[in-house]
Amino acid sequence: MTILLQVPTTSASAVADSTANAANGAATVTQSLGLFDLVAKGGWVMVPIAFLFFATLYLIIERLILIRKQSHIDEGFVDNVKDMLLQGNIKSAESFCKNQRNAVGRVFEKAVGRVGVASNKEIEGTIETVGQIEIARMERNLGYLGVIAGIAPMLGFIGTISGIIRIFYDISLSDNISVGIIAGGLYEKMITSGGGLIVGVIAYTGYHLLNMNIERFTLKLEMAAFDFMEVLQKPTETARVR
Template sequence: MIRKSNVIHGLSTLFAPLALSSFVSAQDPAAAAAPAPTENWLVDMFQNAGTIGYLIVALSIVALALAIELFMSIKREKLAPPDVIDELEALFEEEQFQEAMDLCESNRNYLTNVVQAGLAKLGHQFETIQTAVKEMEEEETVKLFQRISWLSLITASAPMLGLLGTVSGMFVTFGEIARAGGSVQPSDLAGGIKIALVTTIFGLCVALPTGAFFFMFRNRVVRTTIEMNAIAEDLFERFRPKNT
């Protein structure tokens, strides 16, 4: 009998919460019938982004397009195609410098621009050739850094626009408080607060990945230009005077 009573007590303890919840639901049909929120939070964010939020979204599209373009163009295969390198090395070995100049003019890229600058100084002292090559290397490197600098600008601008949206959203909120006086309702403040929060989120979401892209491409530019400069300087090393 004792074991049976223990089993009954255990079952009653197990099902008591279920019975209680059923009782509460029966007493409060409105709570039981309340549907789960179905509004998409992302759609809600875009609807409350405001003009500044839409400007940040436009910046994100520009940043994505730039990242794709830079990913496709800033790489060794584009800045110095392997077949062009092989052909230049062969022409230098055969001392066909005019043909090498023509090749550089017909294939414009980082390496050929540097080599062409050196070829234009043939007949001068080696130091003059070397200076022309290094000056063109610096010029071409600056061009690459100028291209990726737009990502840096967007990285800095996006959170500043987000901060501007935050300030404007709080301005709207305090304006509602001033108009409503002492009878302000939470719903009256929701619009301004949403703008403040959404623009802040948008600004950070654009700045963080764009900054990562900028540093990735900066490192790629540094690494690739070092490789290209070494190739170009090696081609002209044959003109260095031999020590006697």
């Protein structure tokens, strides 16, 4: 009776230990599957995708800082320029614009410099030309974001397809169709598709958000130019300026 009672006790203990070990093993596997492990399992395709990711972050941050700095217009800037022109202080107005050290200041510096020596039509053309140059400077390197938005997902798909081809090639050599082998290899190769799509979405979003900021600046510049030209087109005020 003593032996019979001890056997189930030992068996239950072994089952409990086995269950605990399995749970600990599963927890260990789950904990070890981190972000860097997933990236490493993606293969060589993750190297160019990682490069595109860091390039995307750099371009977005660099352009965002520049656009915000160059598109800033101080409140009352145009009014101050108009007052100086109405008082005949063309040199003061030109210096005031130069001290702004941004895109709007450079645009109006060129325009003010032509007051009194060029017609209103020519001054308006100067504002338009210099404004286009400043906008082109803001848009510099934005095209790379558009390219990355298209290339990164395709790189991810290339990595996935090449991985799937490799999986089925290995199956054909071993004649062993195992769900574990297929699923294990397939999830690793799908990482490249996920990584490429993430980079593509970031680049696509950054590209359009930066363009939206440039469009807002363009609108503010057009409004400021309209107010500036309105002063020059008034006969009495134009006479004072000249």
